[in-house]
Amino acid sequence: MKKILSVIIGSTIASTSIAQQKNVSDRVGYIDVAYTMGSSRNIVAASYVHNWRVGAKGKWQLGIGGRLTSSIGTKQAYITAPARLARTSTIPFLVVFSGQNIQNWDTLTVQRPWINSVNLSFNVLYQFARHWAAGFNIDVIGFSVGRNSAAILTSNGATRTEPLAKPAAFNLLLTGDLDHGSLNSEFFIRYQFKGKWGVRVIYQFLFNEYKITSIFQTAPDGTMVNRFRSKTNNLGIGISYLL
Amino acid sequence: MKTFCVLLLVFSCLTACKKESGTQAVSPMQPGNGQLPVLYRGVFMNGPYGQASGIAKVVVKDDLQQLLLDSFVVTGGPDLHVYLSKEVQPLNFIDLGKLKFASGSQLYTIPANTNYADYQYALIHCQQYNHLFGSATIK
Numbered sequence: 001m002k003k004i005l006s007v008i009i010g011s012t013i014a015s016t017s018i019a020q021q022k023n024v025s026d027r028v029g030y031i032d033v034a035y036t037m038g039s040s041r042n043i044v045a046a047s048y049v050h051n052w053r054v055g056a057k058g059k060w061q062l063g064i065g066g067r068l069t070s071s072i073g074t075k076q077a078y079i080t081a082p083a084r085l086a087r088t089s090t091i092p093f094l095v096v097f098s099g100q101n102i103q104n105w106d107t108l109t110v111q112r113p114w115i116n117s118v119n120l121s122f123n124v125l126y127q128f129a130r131h132w133a134a135g136f137n138i139d140v141i142g143f144s145v146g147r148n149s150a151a152i153l154t155s156n157g158a159t160r161t162e163p164l165a166k167p168a169a170f171n172l173l174l175t176g177d178l179d180h181g182s183l184n185s186e187f188f189i190r191y192q193f194k195g196k197w198g199v200r201v202i203y204q205f206l207f208n209e210y211k212i213t214s215i216f217q218t219a220p221d222g223t224m225v226n227r228f229r230s231k232t233n234n235l236g237i238g239i240s241y242l243l
Numbered sequence: 244m245k246t247f248c249v250l251l252l253v254f255s256c257l258t259a260c261k262k263e264s265g266t267q268a269v270s271p272m273q274p275g276n277g278q279l280p281v282l283y284r285g286v287f288m289n290g291p292y293g294q295a296s297g298i299a300k301v302v303v304k305d306d307l308q309q310l311l312l313d314s315f316v317v318t319g320g321p322d323l324h325v326y327l328s329k330e331v332q333p334l335n336f337i338d339l340g341k342l343k344f345a346s347g348s349q350l351y352t353i354p355a356n357t358n359y360a361d362y363q364y365a366l367i368h369c370q371q372y373n374h375l376f377g378s379a380t381i382k
Binding site: 074075111112150152158159160161163215 | 322333334335336337338370371372373
């Protein structure tokens with residue numbers, strides 16, 4: 001956790017200082033609205049991004065931002081969230097490539113999920129042509145609010161009703177299944193018009209998390225589990241405006 | 244602006260909604276329930292969020308135990324499912340599937356080895372909103 005934050009803060013400070021040494025006008029700020037959709041799910045995100053140009057040619061941009069992501073759907077499947085149960089490794093970063101412990105997974109079908117998350121984001125962009133750029137962004141830390149919903153927990157073939165599933169309130173990027181809460185990340189291609197407007201084509205990877213309050217999954221190690229996560233791949237578009 | 248419009252059009256084509264796979268609209272079944280052996284039965288009563296009437300019967304058909312909703316009527320609702328449940332307000336239940344028709348006789352297959360001493364309630368339940376529309380105690 002400390003390492004991740006150190007890397008993010010360090011790179012941001014480094015990019016800032018490099019940009020400031022070169023030219024104050026190398027700061028790039030823009031606002032963006034994006035719509036993405038996946039299976040039985042719609043997502044709208046509004047963000048503010050503040051980047052700094054880095055590198056001799058200024059083609060790279062690094063920066064931070066803030067993003068509101070609202071995800072709404074019906075009958076979404078959430079699976080057992082804790083990495084120690086869901087994966088074969090809990091080492092940060094390596095957890096992403098570790099095996100899946102499917103035998104430990106239970107499914108929580110949230111009937112009417114709606115999660116609104118506000119997160120600090122980290123952004124990278126590379127301008128590869130005059131009007132074209134490719135980028136990546138990811139939420140780092142924040143909080144979520146949303147709609148409580150009935151849910152159905154399916155465990156070893158038995159089905160139970162959870163009358164009150166709640167969105168996880170705290171979001172934190174720890175890589176892979178170590179993450180907590182709801183985090184949005186995007187790969188995108190942006191076309192910048194001659195003026196201030198631009199349009200993005202987006203591939204989104206979204207984590208959402210619900211917690212159950214009255215029933216629990218009993219893990220093989222005897223612990224009680226109340227965190228369930230959905231991971232979805234979504235496609236969409238965004239419109240950005242340079243400030 | 245033309246480029247933007249073209250991009251938007253291409254994207255719309257790529258992400259167009261696919262048709263949902265739904266239940267086919269067919270006539271209610273006529274299972275000939277008078278000839279089926281009845282193991283358990285119960286009369287539907289109204290739930291807090293709907294009105295249901297008719298008889299729930301556990302019958303044997305084609306060597307399978309099935310839940311027959313006989314002379315059945317329920318008020319309309321979203322996402323209604325047929326449950327066998329341990330409780331009137333379902334906490335532990337078996338989902339027999341989406342309600343096929345709001346009225347008329349209909350059959351739902353029950354998993355093998357279901358213990359009717361535990362699962363003694365047949366329910367019509369709105370899954371999305373967790374609302375009970377009707378219940379029958381099967382004995």
